[in-house]
Amino acid sequence: MKEEKNDSFDVLRLKADDLGDMTGTLGKNFGFDYHYPLVSRSPEIKEILTLIKKVAKSNASILIQGETGTGKELIAGLIQFISSRADKPFVKVNCAALPENLLESELFGHEKGAFTGAYQTRIGKFELANNGTLFLDEIGDMHLSTQAKILRVLQDQEFYRLGGNRTISVDVRIIAATNKDLWREIELGNFRVDLFYRLNVVNINIPPLRKRKEDIPLIAEFFRRKFSKELRKNTKGFADETIKLFINHRWPGNIRELKNIVERAVLVAGEGKYVEPDDIVMSGKDYFAAGGKDRRKTEFETPVTNTLDLMEVEKATIVKALEITKWVQKDAAKLLNISPRALNYKIKYHQITHPNWKKNI
Ligand SMILES: Nc1ncnc2c1ncn2[C@@H]1O[C@H](COP(=O)(O)OP(=O)(O)OP(=O)(O)O)[C@@H](O)[C@H]1O
Ligand SMILES: [Mg+2]
Structure with missing residues (x-):
């Protein structure tokens, strides 16, 4: 296993033989003579x-x-x-x-x-x-x-x-x-x-998984192979976008969370296909936080306004972001790249309302 430390996810991508025979990587790399299901390169x-x-x-x-x-x-x-x-x-x-x-x-x-x-x-x-x-x-x-x-x-x-x-x-x-x-x-x-x-x-x-990002693709791959075998589901690997999503996610549940997500992804992925972001289920908030795209559209459409009045454009943009995030203000704030507080202020300023908010506020 190479010990490359680099934030670019390309470098973090697995080399073919990083995982040895997959019965566990506590092999020669760590000076252990045992097989034990612990994988890491950090x-x-x-x-x-x-x-x-x-x-x-x-x-x-x-x-x-x-x-x-x-x-x-x-x-x-x-x-x-x-x-x-x-x-x-x-x-x-x-x-x-x-x-x-x-x-x-x-x-x-x-x-x-x-x-x-x-x-x-x-x-x-x-x-x-x-x-x-x-x-x-x-x-x-x-x-x-x-x-x-x-x-x-x-x-x-x-x-x-x-x-x-x-x-x-x-x-x-x-x-x-x-x-x-x-x-x-x-x-x-x-x-x-x-x-x-x-x-x-x-x-x-x-250390938590988000502090050893180099382990994310490795452990994800470990579980992909494990569950592919157990579930008799042939998958080719992870799509680049999926790995990007994994790298950017905060993993509050750490490796257990990664394991569960990969198990489900292998289950729903197309036979013989790469595991795509569509196969990944994170909570909406986590998905957006990890840089995931709204899957209903390939890209966000920016709102069309018949005005260049900055305040009107701002209001339309906020409403658009809220629609995309199902009116969850925290998620919309992330999408708009402003703090939830700032968004809340602007929502009040523009007098934007939504029936769901009674329970959100
Ligand atoms: N480096 C690793 N490689 C492969 N699998 C791992 C690794 N670390 C943890 N796991 C797997 O992740 C899951 C969670 O690990 P474990 O139960 O040891 O966590 P924990 O720190 O005890 O969690 P908790 O605090 O919730 O009890 C287990 O299925 C474990 O096998
Ligand atoms: Mg425990």
Whole structure:
């Protein structure tokens, strides 16, 4: 894989053999001997992989941070995969999914009769993960009292089941992940700073997709091939316009969003054809924001006015932009290349109204 860094999307276009055999690119390029479904050509990810190689075999706790869909869980799995605990359990807990009391029983287990409804003794995730890895996902959403308990386990490597009086010792490696800014959570009093330091022995910060644009065509291609195979749909590749749209999109849902969009695109694309912008479904706002064209026309027609009165021309242009964007002011503002505030001001000035706006305003 070449490491060309260039903003022009032509350079970002894939070379035929960039993806190797598509079972994953963690091959020779990254000095890995494994196949793992992680694709990247960005120097930032390469740096992360180098770090992982160094620390995977140790027992150091690892904190993975990054926006939603950036691959935190994928990276956590990779760490386990190449660690000396690879053949031991990899146990995942979603700390955001459960209310505080259930999360504690989930983590530490409980003895029979520990609380109403505890009909049987239950083994918690810490015990299940013994000798292996415990992946604490969405750690930023964990309640403060549970944080205190986790901290104690990390310090002592032992704990009690809920309602139990026997200490249980475990050897567990912790990988935690969050899409929250933990420093902010610490400032807000929602996260314990001592737990942060305990978890943050190794820190991995995965940059969002929009900050590693060189990965966009590569990962899109990875998923195109994957879904073409799975859905038995032959597609030739992406049309240039589609790649441009991808490059300019902000990807708030990061790789998960790209994956979903490509899956659907492969499904609807013409058999044996290139994947065209028409096959891409982004929300209207995102589509325009990424520079997509209104598909009902090949180009926007500029409004025809029988006057050169600047104010009249301005009003007609605004109305046209609003029509194109289905009267969504934010989108129209983007099209007009002015701020939503400025547009709102002009709409009031020109006394433009639309029945939909009652709910928009
Ligand atoms: N570099 C990559 N190459 C290929 N696939 C990737 C890559 N990064 C992430 N993915 C895929 O994108 C999807 C989202 O990744 P993952 O679940 O690891 O994200 P996350 O950061 O844990 O998201 P969330 O914060 O929402 O839990 C998964 O299907 C994952 O396999
Ligand atoms: Mg996740």
